[in-house]
Amino acid sequence: GQQVMQIPQYQHVQEGEDFTTYCNSSTTLSNIQWYKQRPGGHPVFLIQLVKSGEVKKQKRLTFQFGEAKKNSSLHITATQTTDVGTYFCACYTGGFKTIFGAGTRLFVKA
């Protein structure tokens, strides 16, 4: 079956440093979504990528979809304490289910 790997599992950064999380699928994806879960909260949708090689930006967040549509990354520039939480990729292959990555938990030290 489809495998989704997300790395790293944890990342500790100093406020102001950059952060990147990577998501890799064993199969080609129709689209990929990214969600953020604050500590004690629930996952909240951030963005969806559909096209091969697509790059989208939301303020300090940059999302990329690989050319082969099997991998994606989320990059945060100059992290802030408000960025803490767990970032999940959600992989959709065109079936009826979305497979979530295990998540990357981001810790930001002020």
Next chain:
Amino acid sequence: DADVTQTPRNRITKTGKRIMLECSQTKGHDRMYWYRQDPGLGLRLIYYSFDVKDINKGEISDGYSVSRQAQAKFSLSLESAIPNQTALYFCATMQQGADTQYFGPGTRLTVL
């Protein structure tokens, strides 16, 4: 999102007890999902439903059952709870034709 509610928010129960977790939504979405979240494992799909008459098993359905009582309500039952079902449970909804899921606040279940 207040549009998706889950009850109870926290529950402690004993091994062998029957437990029901409830999810309600006012978003008018036809698709509803139950996930469990465990540390380091992300979100794993238990069951999903595309309408009242459509129920499907997810990755980890063993030990669980569901009921879609109405378009707005989707309940998850643990017939005989066991300790390794201790987890955070999320309900989610999605509109047909869209890809964004909206999650409820979660239910933290502890089975002793």
